[in-house]
Amino acid sequence: MNIHFSKGRSGKKVNKVVVHYNAGDLSIDGCYSVWQTREASAHYQVESGGRIGQLVWDSDTAWHASNWDVNCSSIGIEHANKADGTITEACLDAGAHLVAAVCKYFGLGRPQWLVNVFPHKYFAATSCPGQIYGSQKDAYIQRAQKWYDSMVGGAQAPSGGTSSKPSTPSTKYAIGQHVVFSTCYTSSTAPNSEAIAAANMARNHGTITRIVSGAKNPYLLDNGLCWVNDGDIRGFYNGSSSAMSARQFALEVWNEGKHGTGETREAEAKRLGVDPDEAQRLINILAAGGKI
Incomplete structure (x- = not known):
């Protein structure tokens, strides 16, 4: 978003997630377009197909909760919905997954309604978020809790379907790494x-x-x-404050003579979390008189 949000958090820390529905089946681009003329915004939009888009950075304040203090201390998540106010299974799974990730990232603890996850209607006279806090209330928070448990405790992640048997992850890395x-x-x-x-x-x-x-x-x-x-x-990532980009590494090699040569340089790049091949490519450009 380029308008209708506020930079920063007015000194407040994020301590909750506020859940919304679109009152329509909007796409990410659709939300963006609506909020260009309407004085409102949210941090994320979850489409009916499960695709997630970020429209306001977590570090900034979205205008979503009808309450300034709540806006400053929350992450707002919108969901596309069907005509009856419910959301699709794909939207529910992706939204719950996102809630779990936000709770973990900000140290909010296991997702719970009215503890660290709130419906918009808790703060304003509105029907929002529809059946997410109605007929789908339990399913939504239970899915968020399963995702959270898989992130922090190594439990198997939910399959995203109605089966109680989780699927085996097919990816090499895991959430939280x-x-x-x-x-x-x-x-x-x-x-x-x-x-x-x-x-x-x-x-x-x-x-x-x-x-x-x-x-x-x-x-x-x-x-x-x-x-x-x-x-x-x-x-x-090794957690070192010295972690840098390949560009910064290459500039330090070329301009300051740092990080050694050959195998020593390669080992130093890996220690700092830099791809040695990319660093060398950039160094070669500098050596040829180019700019990076």
């Missing part, structure tokens, strides 16, 4: 031709907050930083 990447994408389906080098990102690491099994780029990092696949991931 903090990984380093060399390239990334803007969506789970983006082709290789749209790969973004880590050097062009704000940082080259993030925590896996969602997994879309079977997708080309199945891992969502930090609830919206980017999407990556197994081939993009170079290992686990």
Whole structure:
């Protein structure tokens, strides 16, 4: 969003999730368009097919709860809905998964209605969020709790269907793991031709907050930083404040003579969470008189 939200959090910390419905079956782009002229916004939109889009950064205040203090201390999640106010199974699973990821990321604890997850109607005279806090109330929060348990306790993740038997994960990495990447994408389906080098990102690491099994780029990092696949991931982030992008590493090698040469440089790059091949590619550009 470029309007109808507020920068920052007015000094407040996120301590809850507020759940909404669209009162219609909107897409991510549809929400964006509506909020260009309507003085409202939310952090996320969950489409009927399960696709999630972020419209306001977590660090900023969305205008969604009809209460300024609540806006400043919450993450707002919108859901596309059917005519009867219910949401699809795909939307329920993705929305509940997102709620669990937000609760884990902000340290809110296991999702519970009226503890750390609230319906919009709790704060305003509205029918929102429809049957999410009606006929689907129990199913929604139970799914969120199952996803949360799988993130923090190693329990099996819900299958996303009605079967009580969870599916076996087919991905190499798991939700909650903090990984380093060399390239990334803007969506789970983006082709290789749209790969973004880590050097062009704000940082080259993030925590896996969602997994879309079977997708080309199945891992969502930090609830919206980017999407990556197994081939993009170079290992686990070591937690060092010295972690850097390949571009920064290359500049330090070329301009300051840091990080050694040969095998020493490669080992140093890996220690700092930098892809050594990407770093060397950038160093070669600098050596040829180019800019990075």
